[in-house]
Amino acid sequence: MARRRMIYEGKAKILYEGPEPGTIVQYFKDDATAFNAEKKATIEGKGVLNNRLSEHFMTGLNAIGVPTHFIKRLNMREQLVRAVEIIPLEVVVRNIAAGSMSKRLGIEEGTPLPRPIVEFYYKDDSLGDPLVTDEHILAFQWASHQDLDDMVALALRVNDFMSGMMMAVGIKLIDFKIEIGRVFEGDYQRLIVADEISPDSCRLWDIETGQKLDKDVFRHDIGDLADAYTEVATRLGVMPKKSVSGTGPKLVQ
Numbered sequence: 413m414a415r416r417r418m419i420y421e422g423k424a425k426i427l428y429e430g431p432e433p434g435t436i437v438q439y440f441k442d443d444a445t446a447f448n449a450e451k452k453a454t455i456e457g458k459g460v461l462n463n464r465l466s467e468h469f470m471t472g473l474n475a476i477g478v479p480t481h482f483i484k485r486l487n488m489r490e491q492l493v494r495a496v497e498i499i500p501l502e503v504v505v506r507n508i509a510a511g512s513m514s515k516r517l518g519i520e521e522g523t524p525l526p527r528p529i530v531e532f533y534y535k536d537d538s539l540g541d542p543l544v545t546d547e548h549i550l551a552f553q554w555a556s557h558q559d560l561d562d563m564v565a566l567a568l569r570v571n572d573f574m575s576g577m578m579m580a581v582g583i584k585l586i587d588f589k590i591e592i593g594r595v596f597e598g599d600y601q602r603l604i605v606a607d608e609i610s611p612d613s614c615r616l617w618d619i620e621t622g623q624k625l626d627k628d629v630f631r632h633d634i635g636d637l638a639d640a641y642t643e644v645a646t647r648l649g650v651m652p653k654k655s656v657s658g659t660g661p662k663l664v665q
Protein backbone atom coordinates (compact mmCIF):
# COMPACT_ATOMS: atom_id res chain seq x y z
CA MET A 413 0.00 0.00 0.00
CA ALA A 414 1.40 3.40 -0.93
CA ARG A 415 2.41 5.53 2.04
CA ARG A 416 -0.37 7.91 2.91
CA ARG A 417 -0.55 11.28 4.53
CA MET A 418 0.38 11.25 8.19
CA ILE A 419 -2.36 12.64 10.43
CA TYR A 420 -0.79 12.32 13.86
CA GLU A 421 2.25 10.87 15.56
CA GLY A 422 1.85 9.78 19.17
CA LYS A 423 4.19 8.09 21.63
CA ALA A 424 3.55 4.52 20.45
CA LYS A 425 1.59 4.89 17.21
CA ILE A 426 1.36 6.87 14.00
CA LEU A 427 -1.97 7.53 12.28
CA TYR A 428 -2.17 7.81 8.49
CA GLU A 429 -5.08 8.72 6.27
CA GLY A 430 -6.91 5.50 5.30
CA PRO A 431 -7.71 4.29 1.78
CA GLU A 432 -11.37 5.39 2.04
CA PRO A 433 -13.01 8.37 3.72
CA GLY A 434 -13.75 7.62 7.36
CA THR A 435 -10.85 5.19 7.70
CA ILE A 436 -7.42 5.50 9.28
CA VAL A 437 -4.30 3.34 9.16
CA GLN A 438 -2.86 2.84 12.63
CA TYR A 439 0.90 2.03 12.66
CA PHE A 440 2.40 0.51 15.83
CA LYS A 441 5.92 1.72 16.64
CA ASP A 442 8.51 -0.04 18.80
CA ASP A 443 8.85 3.03 21.01
CA ALA A 444 8.03 2.68 24.70
CA THR A 445 7.51 5.60 27.05
CA ALA A 446 6.60 5.83 30.72
CA PHE A 447 6.12 8.46 33.41
CA ASN A 448 4.64 10.94 30.92
CA ALA A 449 7.48 10.27 28.41
CA GLU A 450 10.27 10.99 30.94
CA LYS A 451 11.51 7.44 30.31
CA LYS A 452 11.92 6.33 26.70
CA ALA A 453 13.29 3.32 24.82
CA THR A 454 12.88 1.37 21.62
CA ILE A 455 11.88 -2.23 22.20
CA GLU A 456 12.31 -4.39 19.14
CA GLY A 457 9.12 -6.23 18.25
CA LYS A 458 6.80 -4.36 20.63
CA GLY A 459 4.84 -2.75 17.78
CA VAL A 460 4.30 -6.08 16.06
CA LEU A 461 3.06 -7.66 19.29
CA ASN A 462 0.72 -4.81 20.16
CA ASN A 463 -0.71 -4.75 16.64
CA ARG A 464 -1.55 -8.46 16.92
CA LEU A 465 -2.78 -8.29 20.51
CA SER A 466 -4.97 -5.25 19.90
CA GLU A 467 -6.41 -7.01 16.82
CA HIS A 468 -7.16 -10.08 18.96
CA PHE A 469 -8.96 -8.13 21.70
CA MET A 470 -10.85 -5.79 19.38
CA THR A 471 -11.98 -8.65 17.10
CA GLY A 472 -13.27 -10.52 20.15
CA LEU A 473 -15.08 -7.44 21.41
CA ASN A 474 -16.68 -6.84 18.00
CA ALA A 475 -17.80 -10.50 17.97
CA ILE A 476 -19.69 -10.15 21.27
CA GLY A 477 -21.32 -6.89 20.19
CA VAL A 478 -19.05 -4.37 21.89
CA PRO A 479 -18.43 -1.86 19.10
CA THR A 480 -14.81 -0.96 18.34
CA HIS A 481 -13.02 1.02 15.64
CA PHE A 482 -11.14 -2.07 14.40
CA ILE A 483 -11.75 -3.07 10.76
CA LYS A 484 -8.83 -5.34 9.82
CA ARG A 485 -5.12 -5.88 10.24
CA LEU A 486 -3.17 -4.85 7.16
CA ASN A 487 0.31 -6.17 7.91
CA MET A 488 2.76 -6.77 10.78
CA ARG A 489 2.56 -3.22 12.07
CA GLU A 490 -0.56 -1.66 10.62
CA GLN A 491 -4.29 -2.00 11.04
CA LEU A 492 -7.22 -0.33 9.35
CA VAL A 493 -9.63 1.36 11.76
CA ARG A 494 -12.67 3.63 11.59
CA ALA A 495 -12.01 7.31 12.01
CA VAL A 496 -13.62 8.57 15.22
CA GLU A 497 -13.83 11.80 17.16
CA ILE A 498 -11.83 10.87 20.24
CA ILE A 499 -13.37 11.90 23.57
CA PRO A 500 -10.50 13.60 25.44
CA LEU A 501 -10.66 11.18 28.37
CA GLU A 502 -8.72 8.09 29.36
CA VAL A 503 -11.17 5.62 30.80
CA VAL A 504 -9.53 3.36 33.39
CA VAL A 505 -11.17 0.27 34.91
CA ARG A 506 -9.61 -1.27 38.02
CA ASN A 507 -10.26 -4.67 39.56
CA ILE A 508 -7.28 -4.74 41.91
CA ALA A 509 -5.49 -1.75 43.47
CA ALA A 510 -2.20 -0.82 41.77
CA GLY A 511 -0.31 2.13 40.32
CA SER A 512 -1.71 5.60 40.86
CA MET A 513 -4.74 4.38 42.83
CA SER A 514 -2.53 2.62 45.37
CA LYS A 515 -0.46 5.79 45.77
CA ARG A 516 -3.37 8.21 45.87
CA LEU A 517 -5.50 6.26 48.34
CA GLY A 518 -2.80 4.39 50.25
CA ILE A 519 -4.11 0.95 49.28
CA GLU A 520 -1.48 -1.75 49.02
CA GLU A 521 -0.81 -2.99 45.46
CA GLY A 522 -2.63 -6.26 44.89
CA THR A 523 -5.60 -5.53 47.16
CA PRO A 524 -8.82 -6.67 45.43
CA LEU A 525 -11.36 -3.85 45.09
CA PRO A 526 -14.95 -4.36 46.31
CA ARG A 527 -16.13 -3.97 42.71
CA PRO A 528 -14.67 -2.77 39.42
CA ILE A 529 -14.04 0.97 39.65
CA VAL A 530 -14.22 3.20 36.57
CA GLU A 531 -12.17 6.40 36.55
CA PHE A 532 -11.73 9.20 34.02
CA TYR A 533 -8.50 11.09 33.34
CA TYR A 534 -8.37 14.21 31.20
CA LYS A 535 -6.09 13.57 28.20
CA ASP A 536 -3.48 16.30 28.43
CA ASP A 537 0.19 15.34 28.58
CA SER A 538 1.25 18.83 29.67
CA LEU A 539 -0.93 18.38 32.78
CA GLY A 540 0.08 14.72 33.29
CA ASP A 541 -3.45 13.42 32.47
CA PRO A 542 -5.18 14.49 35.71
CA LEU A 543 -7.99 12.47 37.34
CA VAL A 544 -11.34 14.21 36.77
CA THR A 545 -14.88 13.65 37.99
CA ASP A 546 -18.24 13.60 36.21
CA GLU A 547 -18.68 17.22 37.31
CA HIS A 548 -15.62 18.37 35.33
CA ILE A 549 -16.59 16.28 32.33
CA LEU A 550 -20.11 17.71 32.22
CA ALA A 551 -19.18 21.32 33.05
CA PHE A 552 -16.44 21.47 30.43
CA GLN A 553 -18.64 19.57 27.96
CA TRP A 554 -16.08 16.88 27.19
CA ALA A 555 -19.02 14.47 27.21
CA SER A 556 -22.76 14.47 27.97
CA HIS A 557 -24.70 12.59 30.68
CA GLN A 558 -25.67 10.01 28.06
CA ASP A 559 -22.04 9.67 26.92
CA LEU A 560 -20.95 9.15 30.53
CA ASP A 561 -23.48 6.34 31.00
CA ASP A 562 -22.44 4.79 27.68
CA MET A 563 -18.72 5.08 28.50
CA VAL A 564 -19.14 3.34 31.87
CA ALA A 565 -21.24 0.58 30.26
CA LEU A 566 -18.70 0.08 27.46
CA ALA A 567 -15.75 0.07 29.86
CA LEU A 568 -17.39 -2.54 32.12
CA ARG A 569 -18.23 -4.78 29.17
CA VAL A 570 -14.60 -4.54 28.00
CA ASN A 571 -13.54 -5.39 31.56
CA ASP A 572 -15.74 -8.51 31.71
CA PHE A 573 -14.56 -9.71 28.32
CA MET A 574 -10.86 -9.03 28.93
CA SER A 575 -10.94 -10.45 32.48
CA GLY A 576 -12.48 -13.71 31.20
CA MET A 577 -10.07 -14.03 28.29
CA MET A 578 -7.07 -13.43 30.55
CA MET A 579 -8.33 -15.69 33.33
CA ALA A 580 -8.56 -18.54 30.80
CA VAL A 581 -4.79 -18.31 30.20
CA GLY A 582 -3.76 -17.87 33.82
CA ILE A 583 -3.48 -14.08 33.85
CA LYS A 584 -5.21 -11.63 36.20
CA LEU A 585 -6.44 -8.37 34.66
CA ILE A 586 -5.54 -5.83 37.34
CA ASP A 587 -6.55 -2.66 35.48
CA PHE A 588 -6.56 -1.16 32.01
CA LYS A 589 -7.12 2.04 30.07
CA ILE A 590 -9.27 2.51 26.98
CA GLU A 591 -10.08 5.46 24.80
CA ILE A 592 -13.52 5.97 23.36
CA GLY A 593 -14.54 7.74 20.17
CA ARG A 594 -17.71 9.12 18.65
CA VAL A 595 -18.95 8.01 15.24
CA PHE A 596 -21.79 9.65 13.39
CA GLU A 597 -24.30 7.51 11.51
CA GLY A 598 -26.97 9.65 9.84
CA ASP A 599 -28.67 11.65 12.58
CA TYR A 600 -27.26 9.42 15.29
CA GLN A 601 -23.97 9.29 17.09
CA ARG A 602 -22.66 6.37 19.08
CA LEU A 603 -19.60 5.62 21.13
CA ILE A 604 -17.12 2.91 20.20
CA VAL A 605 -13.87 1.62 21.66
CA ALA A 606 -10.91 3.19 19.83
CA ASP A 607 -7.09 3.52 20.10
CA GLU A 608 -5.58 0.18 21.21
CA ILE A 609 -5.93 -2.49 23.86
CA SER A 610 -2.54 -4.04 24.59
CA PRO A 611 -0.16 -4.78 27.47
CA ASP A 612 0.98 -1.15 27.07
CA SER A 613 -2.35 -0.06 28.55
CA CYS A 614 -3.21 -2.95 30.90
CA ARG A 615 -1.76 -4.42 34.07
CA LEU A 616 -1.49 -8.19 33.69
CA TRP A 617 -0.20 -10.45 36.47
CA ASP A 618 0.41 -14.18 36.26
CA ILE A 619 -2.19 -15.84 38.51
CA GLU A 620 0.24 -18.35 40.02
CA THR A 621 3.44 -16.35 40.42
CA GLY A 622 2.28 -12.72 40.35
CA GLN A 623 4.84 -12.07 37.59
CA LYS A 624 4.14 -8.81 35.75
CA LEU A 625 3.46 -9.24 32.03
CA ASP A 626 2.77 -5.60 31.08
CA LYS A 627 4.40 -2.20 30.71
CA ASP A 628 5.34 -2.13 34.42
CA VAL A 629 8.23 -4.41 33.33
CA PHE A 630 9.59 -1.40 31.43
CA ARG A 631 8.47 1.25 33.95
CA HIS A 632 10.35 -0.47 36.77
CA ASP A 633 13.15 -2.27 34.83
CA ILE A 634 12.10 -5.73 36.00
CA GLY A 635 12.80 -7.76 32.89
CA ASP A 636 12.48 -7.89 29.14
CA LEU A 637 9.34 -6.20 27.88
CA ALA A 638 9.21 -8.01 24.52
CA ASP A 639 9.52 -11.35 26.35
CA ALA A 640 6.64 -10.42 28.67
CA TYR A 641 4.38 -9.38 25.76
CA THR A 642 5.40 -12.48 23.79
CA GLU A 643 4.35 -14.58 26.79
CA VAL A 644 0.89 -12.96 26.78
CA ALA A 645 0.57 -13.40 22.99
CA THR A 646 1.72 -17.02 23.15
CA ARG A 647 -0.69 -17.95 25.95
CA LEU A 648 -3.54 -16.38 23.99
CA GLY A 649 -2.49 -18.29 20.86
CA VAL A 650 -1.94 -15.02 19.00
CA MET A 651 1.75 -15.49 18.18
CA PRO A 652 4.04 -18.49 18.10
CA LYS A 653 6.85 -18.28 20.65
CA LYS A 654 10.04 -16.44 19.70
CA SER A 655 8.65 -15.11 16.42
CA VAL A 656 9.65 -11.50 17.10
CA SER A 657 12.43 -11.78 19.61
CA GLY A 658 15.23 -11.84 17.05
CA THR A 659 16.46 -15.32 17.92
CA GLY A 660 15.13 -16.93 14.73
CA PRO A 661 17.01 -17.49 11.50
CA LYS A 662 19.23 -14.59 10.44
CA LEU A 663 19.43 -13.26 6.90
CA VAL A 664 22.84 -14.09 5.44
CA GLN A 665 24.15 -11.13 3.44
Ligand code: UDP
Pocket residue numbers: 502504510511512513541587588589612613614615627
Ligand atom coordinates in the same frame (compact mmCIF):
# COMPACT_ATOMS: atom_id res chain seq x y z
N1 UDP B 1 -2.59 3.79 31.59
C1 UDP B 1 -2.32 4.00 30.24
N2 UDP B 1 -1.96 5.25 29.83
C2 UDP B 1 -1.81 6.29 30.68
C3 UDP B 1 -2.07 6.08 32.06
C4 UDP B 1 -2.46 4.82 32.47
O1 UDP B 1 -2.45 3.09 29.44
O2 UDP B 1 -1.49 7.41 30.22
C5 UDP B 1 -2.99 2.46 32.04
C6 UDP B 1 -1.92 1.78 32.87
O3 UDP B 1 -1.09 0.97 32.06
C7 UDP B 1 -2.71 0.95 33.85
C8 UDP B 1 -4.02 1.74 34.04
O4 UDP B 1 -4.11 2.61 32.91
O5 UDP B 1 -3.03 -0.31 33.28
C9 UDP B 1 -4.04 2.54 35.31
O6 UDP B 1 -2.88 3.35 35.38
P1 UDP B 1 -2.55 4.22 36.68
O7 UDP B 1 -3.59 5.27 36.85
O8 UDP B 1 -2.32 3.31 37.83
O9 UDP B 1 -1.26 5.03 36.30
P2 UDP B 1 0.27 4.65 36.27
O10 UDP B 1 0.58 3.91 37.52
O11 UDP B 1 0.42 3.84 35.02
O12 UDP B 1 0.92 5.99 36.18
